[in-house]
Amino acid sequence: MSEPRINGLRSVELGVHDLQKSAEFYRNVWALEDVSGEGDTLHLRGTSRDHHVLTLRERPRAGLLGVHFSAPDRAAIDGLHGKAKAMGMKLSGPAGELEKSAGGGYGFRVSTPEGHPIVISADVADHGSAIDDKTRPTKLTHVVLNSADIENQTKFFLDVLGFKWADSTMMMDFVRCCSDHHSIALARGKGPSLNHMAYEMPDIDGLMRGAGRVRKSGYEIMWGVGRHGPGSNVFSYFVEPNGFVTEYTTEVEQVDDSYVAHDADWWKAQNVFPCRWQMAGAPSEFARKAMGGDLVEEENLRCEQVMARALGR
Numbered sequence: 001m002s003e004p005r006i007n008g009l010r011s012v013e014l015g016v017h018d019l020q021k022s023a024e025f026y027r028n029v030w031a032l033e034d035v036s037g038e039g040d041t042l043h044l045r046g047t048s049r050d051h052h053v054l055t056l057r058e059r060p061r062a063g064l065l066g067v068h069f070s071a072p073d074r075a076a077i078d079g080l081h082g083k084a085k086a087m088g089m090k091l092s093g094p095a096g097e098l099e100k101s102a103g104g105g106y107g108f109r110v111s112t113p114e115g116h117p118i119v120i121s122a123d124v125a126d127h128g129s130a131i132d133d134k135t136r137p138t139k140l141t142h143v144v145l146n147s148a149d150i151e152n153q154t155k156f157f158l159d160v161l162g163f164k165w166a167d168s169t170m171m172m173d174f175v176r177c178c179s180d181h182h183s184i185a186l187a188r189g190k191g192p193s194l195n196h197m198a199y200e201m202p203d204i205d206g207l208m209r210g211a212g213r214v215r216k217s218g219y220e221i222m223w224g225v226g227r228h229g230p231g232s233n234v235f236s237y238f239v240e241p242n243g244f245v246t247e248y249t250t251e252v253e254q255v256d257d258s259y260v261a262h263d264a265d266w267w268k269a270q271n272v273f274p275c276r277w278q279m280a281g282a283p284s285e286f287a288r289k290a291m292g293g294d295l296v297e298e299e300n301l302r303c304e305q306v307m308a309r310a311l312g313r
């Protein structure tokens with residue numbers, strides 16, 4: 001039997017200061033849609049059939065509570081759990097049935113060696129149909145994690161979860177688990193924290209319309225619009241009301257096992273930084289701080305303070 005492995009990115013789970021204010025942003029500005037929730041929790045979907053792409057839970061401190069991945073079936077879940085256990089990884093307990101309001105299914109929680117919270121599941125319910133609206137995000141397409149020890153975090157994704165190496169730059173390692181060039185990247189930083197999460201827009205026109213909606217709602221583009229080097233995706237980054245960085249992206253390179261990954265020296269020679277189009281300049285000091293996780297991890301600002309900083313920088 002082949003090694004059990006992750007086969008997709010499902011959703012991100014965030015602790016937020018104020019559930020209602022955060023939900024308003026993700027519904028009305030970011031254009032996700034409520035699916036289910038109770039008490040301090042809300043799950044929101046994109047336009048694809050995925051059950052949800054974002055979970056918000058009201059907490060005294062904002063923070064990353066989980067990056068959720070899919071595995072093909074229950075046997076793969078058991079296989080991955082056994083492998084993580086054998087390799088001495090920190091597990092929350094045995095694999096089991098998951099929260100009904102989150103679509104149910106079967107899975108477990110595990111931490112990366114540095115402490116990033118990971119959830120792996122199979123058999124989660126999905127929606128009967130997709131929503132036809134090109135101006136709204138379809139799915140969560142990648143998550144970038146800050147790490148003070150990216151070599152060990154990358155090794156965890158490759159050796160324990162079965163990811164494949166996609167590329168490296170001086171700042172980041174990119175790893176893949178499906179046809180998207182990367183579903184996870186590990187960024188050199190203070191870690192463990194969330195650098196940013198990226199939601200896929202159907203095409204460039206959809207991305208620009210979505211970014212226009214966000215700007216019209218009073219949120220400035222923090223970095224972009226531009227086109228990245230590795231992954232070749234078009235990017236536009238914003239700061240949301242808790243200080244997390246969130247991205248609309250599109251046209252991420254589709255790859256298979258014939259893809260040839262390159263190291264930092266190769267990428268440095270390509271002249272694709274900070275943007276292939278040479279449209280977007282280098283990220284500002286504020287953008288680097290936000291992506292470093294400082295607004296959430298160190299300053300733990302309230303929504304109004306984050307927005308004042310983002311607009312007044």
Ligand SMILES: [Fe+2]
Nearest residue numbers: 142196198247
């Ligand atoms: Fe990104």
